[in-house]
Amino acid sequence: xxxxxxxxxxxxxxxxxxxxxxTLLSMGGGFFLLCLTLSMSEGSYSNIxxxxxxxxxxxxxxxxxxxxxxxxxxxxxxxxxEIIMQLAQHPLVLGVAPRIYSPSLAYGKQKTxxxxxxxxxxxxxxxxxxxxxxxxQGHYLINPRIKETHQPVYFPAMIxxxxxxxxQLSVGDELVLISQxxxxxxxxxxxxxxxxxxxxxxxxxxxxxxxxxxxxxxxSMPDDSSKVHELALILSNQxxxxxxxxxxxxxxxxxxxSVDPWQVVESSFYKSMQADKKGSYVSMGIIIxxxxxxxxxxxxxxxxxxxxxxxxxxxxxxxxxxxxxxxxLESFVLAMISCLIGLVLALPICFWLASVGISMPEPIxxxxxxxxxxxxxxxWFVVLLPSIVVISSTLMVSFIPAIRAxxxxxxxxxxxx
Amino acid sequence: MWKFILPLLFSFILYLPSYSCxxxxxxxxxxxxxxxxxxxxxxxxxxxxxxxxxxxxRTLAMKSWTIGMDDTFIRVLSPRKDRGVxxxxxxxxxxxxxxxxxxxxKVPPSMMMGSWMGSDFTNDDLVRxxxxxxxxxxxxxxxxxxxxLILVPKEETVTVWGKIEFIVNQKTLLPLEQSYYxxxxxxxxxxxxxxxxxxxxxxxxxVMTMIPLNKTGHKxxxxxxxxxxxxxxxxxxxxxxxxxxRF
Numbered sequence: 001x002x003x004x005x006x007x008x009x010x011x012x013x014x015x016x017x018x019x020x021x022x023t024l025l026s027m028g029g030g031f032f033l034l035c036l037t038l039s040m041s042e043g044s045y046s047n048i049x050x051x052x053x054x055x056x057x058x059x060x061x062x063x064x065x066x067x068x069x070x071x072x073x074x075x076x077x078x079x080x081x082e083i084i085m086q087l088a089q090h091p092l093v094l095g096v097a098p099r100i101y102s103p104s105l106a107y108g109k110q111k112t113x114x115x116x117x118x119x120x121x122x123x124x125x126x127x128x129x130x131x132x133x134x135x136x137q138g139h140y141l142i143n144p145r146i147k148e149t150h151q152p153v154y155f156p157a158m159i160x161x162x163x164x165x166x167x168q169l170s171v172g173d174e175l176v177l178i179s180q181x182x183x184x185x186x187x188x189x190x191x192x193x194x195x196x197x198x199x200x201x202x203x204x205x206x207x208x209x210x211x212x213x214x215x216x217x218x219x220s221m222p223d224d225s226s227k228v229h230e231l232a233l234i235l236s237n238q239x240x241x242x243x244x245x246x247x248x249x250x251x252x253x254x255x256x257x258s259v260d261p262w263q264v265v266e267s268s269f270y271k272s273m274q275a276d277k278k279g280s281y282v283s284m285g286i287i288i289x290x291x292x293x294x295x296x297x298x299x300x301x302x303x304x305x306x307x308x309x310x311x312x313x314x315x316x317x318x319x320x321x322x323x324x325x326x327x328x329l330e331s332f333v334l335a336m337i338s339c340l341i342g343l344v345l346a347l348p349i350c351f352w353l354a355s356v357g358i359s360m361p362e363p364i365x366x367x368x369x370x371x372x373x374x375x376x377x378x379x380w381f382v383v384l385l386p387s388i389v390v391i392s393s394t395l396m397v398s399f400i401p402a403i404r405a406x407x408x409x410x411x412x413x414x415x416x417x
Numbered sequence: 418m419w420k421f422i423l424p425l426l427f428s429f430i431l432y433l434p435s436y437s438c439x440x441x442x443x444x445x446x447x448x449x450x451x452x453x454x455x456x457x458x459x460x461x462x463x464x465x466x467x468x469x470x471x472x473x474x475r476t477l478a479m480k481s482w483t484i485g486m487d488d489t490f491i492r493v494l495s496p497r498k499d500r501g502v503x504x505x506x507x508x509x510x511x512x513x514x515x516x517x518x519x520x521x522x523k524v525p526p527s528m529m530m531g532s533w534m535g536s537d538f539t540n541d542d543l544v545r546x547x548x549x550x551x552x553x554x555x556x557x558x559x560x561x562x563x564x565x566l567i568l569v570p571k572e573e574t575v576t577v578w579g580k581i582e583f584i585v586n587q588k589t590l591l592p593l594e595q596s597y598y599x600x601x602x603x604x605x606x607x608x609x610x611x612x613x614x615x616x617x618x619x620x621x622x623x624v625m626t627m628i629p630l631n632k633t634g635h636k637x638x639x640x641x642x643x644x645x646x647x648x649x650x651x652x653x654x655x656x657x658x659x660x661x662x663r664f
Contacts, residue, residue, distance in 0.1 A: 074472045107520065184468055184535025
């Protein structure tokens with residue numbers, strides 16, 4: 001009996017080829033449309049996330065517990081070198097950048113401005129974030145040579161665009177920084193400006209970058225202890241950030257350190273992005289609705305046309321349940337085939353969007369980070385969601401005609417035109 | 418006859434409390450002594466400052482020159498990193514000098530209550546901008562072997578303290594403890610004086626320990642190593658030029 005119904009269903013589909021083809025096209029088109037929209041929206045978001053996280057945040061950050069809520073000079077990660085070596089061996093990790101932060105007062109030619117001084121490992125930082133590419137004037141920081149002579153050689157420093165402008169400094173000038181040392185003394189030193197980074201709206205605009213060793217000397221931190229405030233990690237895929245952070249946290253086995261994905265570190269950015277995403281889900285919902293209406297139309301027409309057929313089936317003694325199953329099965333098979341067709345059409349375009357993308361005539365500036373191409377994305381989500389939408393909406397809209405056909409009396413059905 | 422004398426005697430007893438005005442004068446003299454204890458008319462002293470916090474601790478050696486209540490000059494001698502850092506206070510103004518960056522930075526009045534060189538002493542403590550006798554109303558009571566001086570700021574006094582208390586030994590007339598209260602009457606910090614020594618003929622406590630009560634684990638100890646009083650300092654000490662001198 002079940003085999004008979006399957007056989008019947010396929011026969012019905014193949015019998016009226018033109019009708020089946022039209023149904024397939026309508027549903028496949030819906031799939032195609034949904035798949036492309038999803039690919040574009042997911043792609044743009046992950047593109048924004050990639051650009052954003054590679055700007056300065058990284059995908060995962062490690063701090064001393066509570067550092068993010070209440071930063072303090074004394075909340076340091078001890079033995080950072082060991083942790084870096086350990087993390088760098090992980091296959092997912094592309095780069096680890098240690099950082100020391102110290103809010104300071106910067107003196108230029110005449111004026112004074114507050115500045116965030118960040119001690120970095122120039123090589124590791126370049127592998128983790130785009131800092132090196134943001135150098136507008138001068139050259140990127142190199143690890144300072146060990147002072148051989150007793151002549152005062154100033155440590156090199158890179159300063160943010162706005163800070164340089166406010167302090168009226170250019171490459172080659174002297175920059176004076178005053179801050180609080182880790183031993184309570186007043187940290188004060190002269191640095192040589194070797195580069196100007198970023199622009200008036202970028203994250204670095206009021207920052208000063210010096211090497212870790214310069215920072216340790218500046219803050220009177222003992223050189224050997226390898227203490228830092230922050231480790232920023234870049235992974236091969238930003239989707240893995242949460243999972244990696246949770247795994248690393250449990251692997252560390254150290255309650256003092258907290259490992260956070262960028263979603264936690266940049267929670268305000270993440271939240272506004274989530275809100276934006278919700279907005280785009282509304283338009284996605286509208287597209288899904290239109291696709292389901294199309295499916296409803298074709299399926300409904302298909303069953304109404306065949307009212308007499310169902311009448312004959314009932315007249316020769318087919319049970320209502322069998323009629324119902326037959327119609328549902330037909331719809332399901334049609335939905336599956338249309339998904340396949342849609343997939344075959346959509347995948348090459350998705351792949352093209354993911355690799356090349358559509359370049360925007362006018363780049364969008366989001367908090368100093370510039371987005372100039374719309375990129376697509378190919379993922380299970382992009383493929384599976386449209387399939388589920390098409391198949392489930394097909395089954396849902398087939399439900400009513402199928403019940404009608406199952407309940408119809410043979411006499412009435414045979415009288416219908 | 419007794420009818421006359423008794424009321425007289427009685428009124429005399431009644432007026433006895435007004436005798437405390439003599440006592441208050443006495444208290445004021447005592448307070449003046451406190452004011453001048455470490456300074457006299459002029460002084461040159463060598464001191465050590467040990468700062469202890471939960472995160473770090475360090476010791477500074479420094480030399481200070483003072484004239485009266487107005488002028489102070491302090492120069493840090495060690496550690497090497499901070500050698501040459503100097504502070505000058507003249508009248509109501511105060512400057513810091515950092516030899517490494519060759520900069521004189523004026524301390525704004527708003528920073529007077531800020532920490533000096535990371536210690537628990539404020540800039541204000543160090544240069545003692547206010548004279549206690551001039552700025553505070555003082556009363557005295559006796560407690561065992563000690564006097565207790567209670568200082569309440571006068572109406573026109575600008576200060577953050579609601580009350581200052583001194584405990585002074587009756588015999589030596591040297592302070593044992595000084596407590597600072599905020600406007601709500603809560604004790605904020607205590608300075609303990611100990612280790613009385615003879616400095617060129619003048620007896621004074623050589624060690625002062627400042628303990629802030631709102632910061633657990635913080636403590637600053639100042640120890641006078643040498644002190645000379647009433648020396649002629651000349652005119653060159655309290656100048657911005659001297660502040661910037663490298664030595």
